[in-house]
Amino acid sequence: MGLEIERRFLVRGEGWRQHVGWRAHLEQAYLVGSRDGLTVRVRRSDRAQALQADGEPGGQAWLTLKAPAPGGRDGLVRQEFEYAIPLEDAAALMALAPHRLAKWRHGLELPGGDWVLDVFEGENAPLVLAEVELASAEQPVPLPSWCVHEVTGRPELSNAALAREPLSRWSVERRQSLLAWLGEADVTSDTI
Template identity: 55%
Template sequence: MPLEIERRFLVVGEGWREHCLWQVEICQAYLVRQADGLTLRVRTSQGQSDPAPQAWLTLKAIPPGASSAPALVRLEYEYPIPHGDALELLDLAPEQLHKQRYGLNLPGGAWVLDVFAGSNAPLVVAEVELADPDEILNLPAWCGQELTGHHQLSNAALARHPLQQWSEAELRELLPSFHVRTGKGEG
């Protein structure tokens, strides 16, 4: 069973930039998004060093017997598909998100950082894939509030209900430090 073991953090500041190895532009949309955590995603990406666009279909689900809330451990099945097929699927999915993804050179797992664009800007989220859910992490200083398990902050949820559409109350409840830094909602 292919498992994704991932923790997510709100990013504070620019200290992460010194760890960048690569960058890709990502567009993704959700063809299926169920309350039990099952998602079917189509994604395209294009990197600066590799001009050929790439595309994937990814199915994610909660493992049998686990909690139904999106969390640390999920099943993940990912398959490359022709880029043209992905573009057609993106046309079928109005709930999309766009971001720049950066690969980071940090110990303790496979780190990436997403700088969201469009209606999810200026959100910046770091993700680390781990080999074991109990693995101890030494977090960089720029990792702020942990977002792992907050289903309202999953990529699927952000595609459906982008950050710019959040009420002031939603921001205060889920992202209090982000709300203060951006001043969103302040008069």
């Protein structure tokens, strides 16, 4: 069984840019996205400037199943099963999916784990979230100053939830509720 141990943070500012090692455009489509955390996702990635031998844009695709881990803590630890699939299969599956999102993923060179940062597009802009994958749930993580609030385990900010109900479709009351939870001194409505 594959386990994903991951913490997530709301990002403010541009300080993260100096740590970027690579970037890729991701399109994600959700075939299943239950509120209890079970998801079946198709992801297509086009690395910036990646070209195939014939000069066409390169890319990769994966089919991923995620589910809560037995005894997992508040979204920190999940079961994850991920399989590479042909791009043609990904396109066919994405056409069947009712919910999708797009974002730019940036690989970050930071200590404390495997860091990535997602800059969401479309109806989820201007949301920016950082994620760090860890070897254990107890592993300490040195946090950069631009990680303004931890959102690990917040189901409404999972990728599956954002595909199902993008931020732009949230009611004013729901946004304000999240801002209140985050602490308005830490973030502004421009962040979410």
